[in-house]
Amino acid sequence: REEFARDLEMNLAVSLPSVGRFRINIFRQRNEVSIVARFIVMDIPQWHDLGLPEILTDLIMRKRGLILFVGATGSGKSTSLAAMIDYRNSHTSGHIVTIEDPVEFVHRHKKSIVNQREVGVDTRNWHNALKNTLRQAPDVILIGEIRDRETMEHAISFAETGHLCISTLHANNANQALDRIINFFPEEKRQQLLMDLSLNLQAFVSQRLIPNTEGGRSAAVEVMLGSPTVKELILRGDIGGLKEIMEKSKDRGMKTFDMALFDLCQAGEISEEEALRNADSENNLRLRLKLAGDQGTEGETTTFSLEDEQI
Template identity: 65%
Template sequence: MNAEKTIHDLLRLMLAKNASDLFITAGFPPAIKVDGKITPVSNQSLTPAHTSELAHSIMNERQWKDFEATNESNFAISPPTIGRFRVNVFVQQGRVGVVMRTINTKIPKMEDLNLPPILRDVAMIKRGLVIFVGGTGTGKSTSLASMVGYRNENAADHIITVEDPIEYVHEHRKSIITQREVGIDTDNWFSALKNTLRQAPDVILIGEIRDRDTMEYAIAFAETGHLCLSTLHANSANQALDRIINF
């Protein structure tokens, strides 16, 4: 098996079928999710050796080494001429599994997402903390990307993002965009966030608030005169406040 070619062929099929996700699982054929339903794309089930080889083919040696140590890995890939994809590699029942999700490489406009017009003003404020709250797949990262894109088009600032992984890749417009991926551009969240203020930012995007330390950094950034943008997994504003208080 040419693992890299197999992955690329599956990704092309995924895009052709307008699928949201690709699943690589031992004991089951490669499968894609279209309109919320999982559909196998082959008659042949994958062996544990196959899934491990396919996962290894899309990871660099550092990522593979970290994965072997933790049994978890999150990153993004951009195969030339194909697209950009968010990747989660994990272990289940002692076997390697992979889920890959399509990332829209075009930075969405706020009007295309039907976001409230007031968010244009929010995107341009000098300081504060903005957190998008919702469940998985509800558009938190996409909404943040549209706000960063709007600021990038309309202000001459330095915008820093710290993400795991980087989803939307922004080009420099009026602003300088610095995007750092945890595990690739920096060892960990703590190191990246600790040094962010030394990089003279105007806007700081934290991909996700996951713990108390990250929350404290987000609040500190806002209190020191920066606009901080982030996301939080919660089903409502009340649940979000409860999570923030009880981190």
């Protein structure tokens, strides 16, 4: 009550026995109090049930580095992240510390110890929680969301000191996420930022939920791994060159959104209309689908690079 009276808005998570868990946002409008409640599935989905790329299970088992999940609100970032944390929790020992606002999915201790800290409940603010995290001897650190420069600096610092740091960011794809991160920092700090990212990045994982042919939604997942070529482009600040590298690196586990949409379309999970509606480059994907249809080889991916395409 005190927080709401002071700030006129607040976030929290509420659990109701035999009902479920809800993510709540309370705010004022027209001098009235309004509430938005989003239902959170209590059981953490398995990564293979979500249709996520297998490369993600390799990423979550790594010892150190920075993994960023990217997507719009409601794109399933939190669900996919919870599935990855659960995978690590089920397969290796260690200490996983999460800092969230609010805590959404509740993890039980399995092979790892999972300590989940909710801002405003278990810690007074993000600053205090992030500052003291390394003193808690974590192996994996989950930051609920990167919203500003200070949080980004902590995430990089955690990766630099030998920890696996995972977080989320609001952006449409890896290119936009990098642009947003760069814009957190003043001009004179950006070259050092690019160097830090090039040294510590494990992956950007971008996700969108696409209406499928069965009335549900399927995840289209873009994966940009921190390969030597990707790191070199980031160091040079050549963000525009990343998409071409991703298109040429499918055998290494990378995939652009358009490649993911193509695969879903070829598998019959989504319609061609939905694929084109959600494409980063509608013309590129239309050509890809047309050639696949002409060849009659369902599921085969042909790589293209349209140099004049803007991401």
